[in-house]
Amino acid sequence: MEENDVYTEDGTVDIHKNPANKKTTGSWKACRFILGNVCCERLAYYGMTTNLVNYLESRLNQGKATATNNVTIWSATCYITPLIGAFLADAYLGRYWTIATFVFIYVSGMTLLTLSASVPGLKPGNCNGDTCHPSSSQTAVFFVAFYMVALGTGGGGMEPCVSSFGADQYDENDVAEKLKRSSFFNWFYFSNYFGAFFATLIIFWIQISVGWAWGFGVPTVAMVIAVMFFFSGSCYYRLQRPGGSPLTRLFQVIVAAFRKMSVEVPEDKSLLFETADDESNITGSRKLEHTDNLKFLDKAAVESESDSIQDGEVNPWRLCSVTQVEEVKSIITLLPFWASGIVFATVYSQMNTMFVLQGNTMDQHMGKHFEIPSDSLSLVSLLFLTPVYDQFIIPFARMFTRQERGFTQLQRMGIGQVISIFAMITAGVLEVVRLDYVKTHNAYDEKKSPSVFTFIGQLEFFYDQAPDATRSLCSALSLTTIELGNYLSTVLVTVVMKMTKKKGKPGWIPDNLNRGHLDYYFYLLAALSFLNFLVYLLISKRYKYKKAIGRAH
Structure with a gap:
């Protein structure tokens, strides 16, 4: 057997710094541990954050505005710190050791958070019913733990570093392995959504029904299991060596x-x-x-x-x-795609905001006894569609496009943007139907009415088209579009309400949606998405895929 058939050609090494053996390292034998880590980590993360505003209100005695702002700032920190972790991974530590370092900060933060909600002296005291009056030291302990988690999840870069580390398990120069790598990104997001879905169903119930000590304790245990998954696969991993700053x-x-x-x-x-x-x-x-x-x-x-x-x-x-020089060119040419992702992320953020508000006004029951929370509806659809896309849509598309993965990365991103346009139009039409029901049945003050592709492609595109030695950093850069999309969504809502709340009108998005026009807001997002798609077509038409030659050293 030739040496090229035994060892990878992309410069990866094993945990002992020897050239990575194709037969004993990488591929799915390594990625099963990474996906297990992702699933448990996301369960821990979303389990902690799903009901966080209520904790700040009831246990730390913060007003709605203060609590919301604190969660927003913390969330922004979680999307900024990946740039730190990604830089360290690409420049000095490598992805494996960056993740290994920051997960301990993550677990320590989760543990301290659990202690701050359960141990006498640390947990908020002077409680009267559902409201507590914590001391300054008790509040300080919570926020130290709070931001340790932000540094752990961001610095460790659970999406940029872990997703890139998973992709590293497939040899860039091996056609068969490169094909499997694209499938990895699909299952990476499936694991992400799977953990998030169960967090919103189970952990939320525990926090409300059992208490915050268990509500934070269970996510902490999930994070410990995530760490065990990660280190259990160490002997199977392929490690990319850091290339300097x-x-x-x-x-x-x-x-x-x-x-x-x-x-x-x-x-x-x-x-x-x-x-x-x-x-x-x-x-x-x-x-x-x-x-x-x-x-x-x-x-x-x-x-x-x-x-x-x-x-x-x-x-x-x-x-x-x-x-x-070409490394710098590659980074610069990725920036227009990064910018186009911000508007898409704005649409995506509606799943956690306007879609939830719309879902709250609708009947979420399946049968007599089972009810799906409105903030879980989008996760249910993603859990269903991700394996369908990987196992059925891609093989079907391959017959027509002759592409190994059914679609090119740019095509996948473009299809996702088109779908986002139709999603906003559909949401607007659904709102028209819902409001018609409200008017017909004079149900303005009733809560219930009738029942009712791109991030994966973007993550893979930024990993694949980034220079080898900057993949973590570019993946982290793509992740920042999510937070910028959230900020843009906030600005849009503020501007829309300011412009539509005139002459005594309730505006498009009032507290009682039955008296507003949420459909107009969805149509506005559809129009912005369409304009963004036109820009995307222009930049993608001029883009030339990166061509790497030779072996990594």
């Missing part, structure tokens, strides 16, 4: 290009500076082919007499390799 390399290219503003780029691009062997000069990264976009940056790779080349060593602040 990507920010340093980015600034080196920019500085070198500006230093050579007056230098002409040769017509023959083979004259640009590049390492002589098959390996790039970036640890853990393959060479990248030269592209014709962002030509100004090519100046950084033009050799000149002023470049200090001694004994084969170059000053990277004066001369950069083609691969290093």
Whole structure:
């Protein structure tokens, strides 16, 4: 058997820093532990956060506005700290050791949170019924634990680092493994939704019916199990070696290009500076082919007499390799797709806001005794559709598109955006039908009325098209669209209410939705989604997929 058939060609190593063996490491034998970790971690995370506003109100004696703002700020922190973890993973620690480091902070935070809700002296005291009056030290303990969890889940980058680490288990240069990698992203999100679904069903009930000590304790146990899952698979994992600071390399290219503003780029691009062997000069990264976009940056790779080349060593602040230049180009060309994801994330955020409010006014019963909470309806549909997409839609599409995964990554993202447009239109039509029922039955003050693709593609796209040594960072960048989408949704609601609450009108989104026009808000989002889709078509049409060559060193 040839050496290429035994070991991976993407530069990965095993836990002992030996070249990764294809037969004994990676693929599903490793990813089953990662998916188990994701499922339990999401159960812990959503189990803690689902009813968090109520805890701040009832146990920490905070008003609705203060409690909501505290949860919003904390949530934003959870989506910002992944950039820290991703940077450490790409630059210095590697994804495995970054996750291993931050999960201990995560578990410590969850444990302290449980203690703050159960141990006398730490838990809020002076309670009168459902309202407590905690001391400043008791409040401080809670918030220390609170932000330890934010640092643990964000710094460890449960989505950017763990998803990228799972994708690392498939050799980029092996066609069969690369095909399985795309399926991994589908099951990654399925595990994510599975954990979140049971958190909203089970943990919420425990917090309300049993108490907060158990309500935080059960998620803590789930997080401990998540850690056990992760470390149990260590001997099967493939580890990408860190390539040094990507920010340093980015600034080196920019500085070198500006230093050579007056230098002409040769017509023959083979004259640009590049390492002589098959390996790039970036640890853990393959060479990248030269592209014709962002030509100004090519100046950084033009050799000149002023470049200090001694004994084969170059000053990277004066001369950069083609691969290093292309790394910067790749990151820059991903930014328009990142921006287009913000509007989609705004639509996506409606699942946790307006769709829940709309669902609250409807009959959620299935039969006489079973009721699905409105905030779980979207998770039910995602749990159903993810395996259907992976096992049925993709094989069917493959027959027509001739693509290995049924659709290209850009096509998948585009299809998701189209679906989001129709989702908003459908939600608007449903609201018209619901309001018609309300008017017909004069049920303005009644609570109940009649019953009733893109993030996966985006995550895979940012991982696949990011340079090898910046994959965690780019995946974390794609994740920030979710939080920015939430912020944009908040701004839209504020602006809409300010503009529609005039002359005594209740506005489109009043407290009593039966007297508003939520359908107009959904149509507004559909229009914004359509405009965003047109922009997406423009940038995707001009985009050229990354081409890596050679082996990682």
